[in-house]
Amino acid sequence: MAKKTDSNSYTFIFAILMVIVVGSLLAFVASSLKPTIVENQRYEKQQNILYAMDVHNNEGDNDVSFISTENVGDQFNQYIKRQLVIQGGEVTENDEAYLIDLAREEALSKKAGYEKRLPLFIGEKDGKTYYIVPMRGKGLWDAIWGFMSLNDEFVVQGVYFDHKAETPGLGANIKERFFMDDFEGEHVLDESGNFQGINVAKGNNDPLNERKTDHQVDAIAGSTITGNGVTSMISTYLRTYLPHLKNLTQ
């Protein structure tokens, strides 16, 4: 005798019910957790922006600790003095500029007639001004992104990089201190004021990164493609922002 679970109608009904149950369960979980998740993402962005201008809770040489989520809102308002949105040639102030999603803007800008919105943050700490530029590019497996802060002379003050799915132990090390700290003090322009960017260079003769005007930082062994992604991301975004930054610093 065939088992009742073998019949076609039973199989169909089971499959349909399963899809309904699982679908509504997942929809319920997703929608009930969404507000918390969105809030976490907001905090994270504020933490990353502050990290790029050297506002963090780092302890020791290898530690990457952000301002805690309870304080990050206050600290963000305290240090970030202006948030600008650049769209085409126009620059406007917008207090929610940090919520702009670069990935979305890039996708939208592929359609004709849409100029992407570019956020720019101006921070102040101990009398110094920081211009914080967001950036986004491609690593080996997926997206990489980050924030870079520059001073009036276009010298890097700090960076924060992150990635979606780079290889642990290799490309994923772009978010480690030993890589990010190398960028501090690097010059983006050469002596005559032309844009050079910062290259993540293999065969760098300067592994301790003592020369700050060579436009190079030491690459991570085994993560060439991620490193090249970082180089081109920096170059693309700084080139876009540079004319606006020059207007602001003059």
Added chain:
Amino acid sequence: MALLSKKDKALILDPLTDNNPITIQVLGICSALAITAQLKASVVMAISVLFVMGAGNVVISLMRNIIPSKIRIIVQLVVVATLVIIVDQVLKAFAYELSKELSVFIGLIITNCIIMGRFEAFALGNGVYRSFLDGIGNALGYSVILIIVGFFRELLGSGTLLGIQVLGDPIAKTGLYSIGYENNGFMLLSPMALIVVGIIIWVQRSRNPKLIEEN
């Protein structure tokens, strides 16, 4: 009555040694290659799999009498995927930092053949409690190998353990590096995971003759 009978104990202990999912059954190799470049990633993956396998085996075992046999693989897949997505969402909401660490592995859990293998081979035919033990046992067996491989790959490849430099500083040439030792970058690439797993299999079989198949 004891919490664990002799048979139950075997369910947990066998996969750790004589019936290890990686070294004896050669399942779950794909994720073992991908994520063992660092010890921390291995530990995190081990914990995630422990949870998904324990819970998944229980769910499948509860449903074992009503699952239509024609679509049982699909049902199993749906159960794993649902569990994994729920875990992912809950982590994103309540342990955001941790969920960022895990992001790469969440997807990999679904593809882990051990999970599907245990659903198919054990949970479909056994009671809830024993399925739970079987899930935990196999996940532990997987974890042990993962952690051993992660330990050697991170130590020899990066000179660190859990991100702490244990062999000295390779750039400033202190510790072992001062006498000319170099990190073996090859250890960080996936093929070396396979070689390390191979060595573990070799050691295990040579110590335990009962595991050697007759030709």
